[in-house]
Amino acid sequence: MRPLLVLTFALLSVSAHAADLVKDVRARLLDAPLIRGQFEQKKTVAGFKKPLVSKGDFLLARDQGVLWNTRTPFASTLTVTRKSLSAEQGTGGAAYHLDSAKEPALAAVNELLFSLLAGDVAALQKRFTVEGELVGAAGWTLELTPTDAGLARVFKHIHLEGDGYVRQVRLDETRGDVSVIVFDQLARTPPPDATETERLGK
Amino acid sequence: MANKLAIFWALVVLAVGAHQVHFWRNAHLDTDVLALLPEDEQAPEVDAAMRKLADEAGRQLVLLVGAKDWPSAQRAADEATRVLEASADDLEPAVLGTAALEQAVDFYRPYRDRLLTPAQRQWLTRATPEELGGTALMKLYQPAGAQLTDWNADPLGMWPDWWQARAAETSARPRDGRLWLSGEGREWVLLTWKSKVSAFALGDGSRVTAAVEKARAQVEAAVPGGRLVAAGVPLYAEAAAAQASWEMSTIGFGSLAAVLLLVWLTFRSLRPILLVGVSLTLGCAVALTVTALVFDRVHLLTLVFGSSLVGVAEDYGFHYFAARQGKAPSERGPVMRSLLPGMVLALVTSVVAYLALGVAPFPGLRQMAVFSAAGLTAAFLTVVFWFPAMDTGALPITPFAQRFSASITRWPRIASTRGWWATAAILTVLVAVGIWKLEPRDDLRQLQGAPAPLIADQRELGRLLGLPSPAQFYLVEGDSDEQVLAREAALKRQLDTLIADKVFAGYRAVSDWLPSEAQQREDAALSARAEAQAVAAVSASTGEAPTRAAFAEEPLTPSRFLAGPAAAAIRQQWLGNLGKQQYSVLMLRGLNDPKVLPRLAEAARGLEGIRWVDKTAEISGLLSRYRLIMGWLIVAGYVAVLLTLVARFGREAWRAWIPSVLGTLLTLATFGWAGAPLQLFTVLGLVLLLGMGVDYGIFLLEHPGDGSAWLAVALAGVSTLLSFGLLGLSATPALRSFGLAMLLGEVTIWIITPCFRPPDGKATH
Numbered sequence: 001m002r003p004l005l006v007l008t009f010a011l012l013s014v015s016a017h018a019a020d021l022v023k024d025v026r027a028r029l030l031d032a033p034l035i036r037g038q039f040e041q042k043k044t045v046a047g048f049k050k051p052l053v054s055k056g057d058f059l060l061a062r063d064q065g066v067l068w069n070t071r072t073p074f075a076s077t078l079t080v081t082r083k084s085l086s087a088e089q090g091t092g093g094a095a096y097h098l099d100s101a102k103e104p105a106l107a108a109v110n111e112l113l114f115s116l117l118a119g120d121v122a123a124l125q126k127r128f129t130v131e132g133e134l135v136g137a138a139g140w141t142l143e144l145t146p147t148d149a150g151l152a153r154v155f156k157h158i159h160l161e162g163d164g165y166v167r168q169v170r171l172d173e174t175r176g177d178v179s180v181i182v183f184d185q186l187a188r189t190p191p192p193d194a195t196e197t198e199r200l201g202k
Numbered sequence: 203m204a205n206k207l208a209i210f211w212a213l214v215v216l217a218v219g220a221h222q223v224h225f226w227r228n229a230h231l232d233t234d235v236l237a238l239l240p241e242d243e244q245a246p247e248v249d250a251a252m253r254k255l256a257d258e259a260g261r262q263l264v265l266l267v268g269a270k271d272w273p274s275a276q277r278a279a280d281e282a283t284r285v286l287e288a289s290a291d292d293l294e295p296a297v298l299g300t301a302a303l304e305q306a307v308d309f310y311r312p313y314r315d316r317l318l319t320p321a322q323r324q325w326l327t328r329a330t331p332e333e334l335g336g337t338a339l340m341k342l343y344q345p346a347g348a349q350l351t352d353w354n355a356d357p358l359g360m361w362p363d364w365w366q367a368r369a370a371e372t373s374a375r376p377r378d379g380r381l382w383l384s385g386e387g388r389e390w391v392l393l394t395w396k397s398k399v400s401a402f403a404l405g406d407g408s409r410v411t412a413a414v415e416k417a418r419a420q421v422e423a424a425v426p427g428g429r430l431v432a433a434g435v436p437l438y439a440e441a442a443a444a445q446a447s448w449e450m451s452t453i454g455f456g457s458l459a460a461v462l463l464l465v466w467l468t469f470r471s472l473r474p475i476l477l478v479g480v481s482l483t484l485g486c487a488v489a490l491t492v493t494a495l496v497f498d499r500v501h502l503l504t505l506v507f508g509s510s511l512v513g514v515a516e517d518y519g520f521h522y523f524a525a526r527q528g529k530a531p532s533e534r535g536p537v538m539r540s541l542l543p544g545m546v547l548a549l550v551t552s553v554v555a556y557l558a559l560g561v562a563p564f565p566g567l568r569q570m571a572v573f574s575a576a577g578l579t580a581a582f583l584t585v586v587f588w589f590p591a592m593d594t595g596a597l598p599i600t601p602f603a604q605r606f607s608a609s610i611t612r613w614p615r616i617a618s619t620r621g622w623w624a625t626a627a628i629l630t631v632l633v634a635v636g637i638w639k640l641e642p643r644d645d646l647r648q649l650q651g652a653p654a655p656l657i658a659d660q661r662e663l664g665r666l667l668g669l670p671s672p673a674q675f676y677l678v679e680g681d682s683d684e685q686v687l688a689r690e691a692a693l694k695r696q697l698d699t700l701i702a703d704k705v706f707a708g709y710r711a712v713s714d715w716l717p718s719e720a721q722q723r724e725d726a727a728l729s730a731r732a733e734a735q736a737v738a739a740v741s742a743s744t745g746e747a748p749t750r751a752a753f754a755e756e757p758l759t760p761s762r763f764l765a766g767p768a769a770a771a772i773r774q775q776w777l778g779n780l781g782k783q784q785y786s787v788l789m790l791r792g793l794n795d796p797k798v799l800p801r802l803a804e805a806a807r808g809l810e811g812i813r814w815v816d817k818t819a820e821i822s823g824l825l826s827r828y829r830l831i832m833g834w835l836i837v838a839g840y841v842a843v844l845l846t847l848v849a850r851f852g853r854e855a856w857r858a859w860i861p862s863v864l865g866t867l868l869t870l871a872t873f874g875w876a877g878a879p880l881q882l883f884t885v886l887g888l889v890l891l892l893g894m895g896v897d898y899g900i901f902l903l904e905h906p907g908d909g910s911a912w913l914a915v916a917l918a919g920v921s922t923l924l925s926f927g928l929l930g931l932s933a934t935p936a937l938r939s940f941g942l943a944m945l946l947g948e949v950t951i952w953i954i955t956p957c958f959r960p961p962d963g964k965a966t967h
Contacts, residue, residue: 054343073339
């Protein structure tokens with residue numbers, strides 16, 4: 001995740017023509033301060049013939065942060081809060097911990113993750129050209145293209161699909177890796193339990 | 203004979219004139235404070251290091267633009283950039299941008315496996331195969347695993363960490379495409395610019411400063427709570443140049459005007475004004491030429507100091523005209539001949555005193571000494587060779603001159619009375635207490651007259667950015683590149699414990715960017731072993747057979763590194779070959795407390811090839827040492843002068859000698875009472891006092907009861923007082939202290955010298 005330091009070369013850039021679309025997509029999204037759900041991620045990486053599949057669950061609490069729990073093929077937790085980013089292996093030992101007070105890039109990563117999971121189009125618009133269309137009565141798709149060189153070094157495109165929630169994210173990396181993350185069993189409850197609160201408090 | 207000499211002098215003057223034209227066209231003027239400092243003969247490599255660090259920084263301009271929140275700070279930075287871009291003739295942005303970073307990443311890519319941080323080294327040594335495998339898997343499966351390189355070239359994801367450690371050398375971080383930092387209640391954007399003109403070339407005006415001030419005004423006007431902090435050698439150089447030229451014109455022209463006014467009042471004739479003006483102009487021109495020939499470059503401060511020369515150099519002209527006033531034009535030759543012994547003696551004592559300034563090994567002082575001695579001699583020769591030939595008309599005594607000459611008869615004269623003894627006793631007590639209260643202070647800041655806002659900005663910037671200190675560093679020496687890098691590594695291990703104790707913030711070392719070959723081999727082996735285990739674990743878990751990427755066979759060598767794009771940041775710290783040895787400089791960041799310096803000196807102890815350099819302390823030590831040496835020189839000087847005076851005036855010699863001694867003591871006592879510190883430059887003022895104060899006594903003894911001698915002495919005193927008094931206005935503490943010592947001493951000596959004149963009618967020789 002630390003390579004996302006490069007993200008920070010992002011510049012403000014608002015694309016005016018997308019204003020109507022953005023308004024419509026926002027109207028279709030639920031305003032949820034908390035989202036829980038399952039995910040399945042398929043990642044195609046150079047040097048690996050088959051996609052790398054991982055599954056798990058996640059928690060997004062708007063004011064606290066994101067917990068990304070991978071359950072298979074091995075257990076690990078990625079915690080992103082306003083203050084820090086840390087990763088733990090299933091055995092409990094912290095693999096790393098970064099303080100965002102010292103690294104503003106983290107705040108940017110944080111913001112991007114939040115925006116992607118929550119479908120915060122307004123925030124995404126600051127860093128991407130947003131194109132897309134409304135699908136059916138409730139659905140929509142968005143195609144994000146980075147507007148600054150720093151972010152473009154990491155992502156070619158980001159593709160989002162959803163309805164009241166973001167249902168799928170596809171990350172096309174500049175290096176050629178592609179991750180497709182599909183969300184399932186999305187809900188706005190229950191609130192974080194004690195363990196989760198403790199992790200998000202770090 | 204006299205005509206031949208006049209012609210000879212005219213030829214010299216012509217040659218000097220030609221040189222002057224050449225000199226001002228090419229203006230070899232120095233404004234660099236470092237040029238004033240003595241070279242360290244014992245450690246030329248320390249000087250080389252200092253100069254390299256200074257050269258490298260010579261054109262850099264660092265600006266922090268801040269506001270209370272990040273969006274306003276960005277807006278403020280845009281405003282500042284817009285203004286600075288308008289000065290494209292003088293300034294260009296220094297590219298710190300993404301392209302440079304990308305080039306550096308590409309350059310290091312083949313060597314990725316042998317670039318480890320100390321923490322990584324530790325982790326790889328103790329991590330279990332499970333931990334390594336787990337970490338590799340986690341990085342592989344992470345969503346959006348944007349890497350600086352492919353997964354198989356960095357399976358444990360350590361490469362970004364290494365870069366982050368390099369980035370830790372500054373507290374500025376990339377944010378939204380800018381360099382950001384937060385501190386002192388504001389969010390800041392870091393901007394770096396470069397001056398297109400050399401900092402030390404004397405340009406026309408303060409153009410870089412003007413651009414920065416415009417940007418500052420714009421930021422403050424356009425963004426509420428906006429602030430701009432700027433630092434850089436170009437700003438200092440421009441401030442120094444502006445100040446020096448202001449002082450040159452104030453002191454130089456101010457005292458010239460005052461002197462010419464006095465001449466007019468006294469003689470009411472144009473001829474003395476013109477001739478005295480000629481002698482002064484020639485004095486300065488010859489002084490400049492001689493200095494330029496001897497030193498190649500002339501420092502601006504030399505010119506400032508030299509402007510005060512005016513006040514001394516006109517003494518000879520005054521003596522001539524005062525003695526010649528009211529006499530027939532045909533008596534010019536005899537008048538000059540009768541004056542010569544006293545004038546030569548006065549010239550010799552003054553020149554010797556000026557040259558004594560050059561005893562201290564400060565190139566700046568030596569220049570001033572040569573400048574003054576040459577200028578004084580030239581003014582003297584102009585008077586002797588040219589005045590009798592050119593001053594043909596009559597010169598009647600003016601009422602002003604008459605009144606002044608007569609005033610000597612009303613001047614008190616010491617005698618063995620109760621009143622005089624009481625005065626002497628009171629003075630003795632006042633002087634003793636004053637001298638007892640004197641406090642020496644020898645710090646480097648005397649040499650710098652930089653404007654206070656500039657210094658405040660520099661400090662704030664240093665605090666916010668954690669810039670490395672240029673005055674304190676470690677010099678690392680070795681037989682080879684490899685040994686230097688290895689010794690740096692040993693030093694860093696010592697320093698890491700001090701950093702952990704928060705003694706200072708961190709260091710910048712070449713070996714951070716270019717590890718020694720041995721270290722590279724070791725790290726390559728370590729990462730190869732660990733990453734092989736990690737790749738094997740991933741292979742077992744995914745059922746695929748990824749392979750670890752190959753890296754460069756050869757180590758990264760100094761020559762390859764220095765030729766590459768990553769070296770720019772650190773090149774000035776790699777001194778390379780000096781003599782037979784190799785050198786590098788290790789710089790320290792966040793060094794805010796002088797009290798920790800002994801611990802830093804201690805850290806280098808016992809490490810071979812490492813020297814702790816504290817230039818500030820060294821220079822202070824030097825200033826202190828020379829203050830003492832010059833102090834003793836004054837004592838010796840007074841003894842020598844007394845002997846010379848005795849040789850000429852016999853038992854009456856004390857009359858010319860005592861006033862200068864008293865003037866010196868009273869000046870010291872006044873400094874003591876006023877709480878002004880005693881510095882090397884105060885002492886240097888006293889050295890000159892010794893040379894010039896005695897002049898008055900000499901003239902009054904040479905021509906006892908002669909009103910014209912008193913008139914000349916009075917004129918000389920007033921004009922000297924004016925010129926050095928104006929030097930007391932200088933913004934450079936050293937010059938100010940020097941000027942004040944001269945001013946006080948001259949006034950005192952001037953007032954008390956007539957008190958010691960011999961009784962009327964008493965022959966002195």
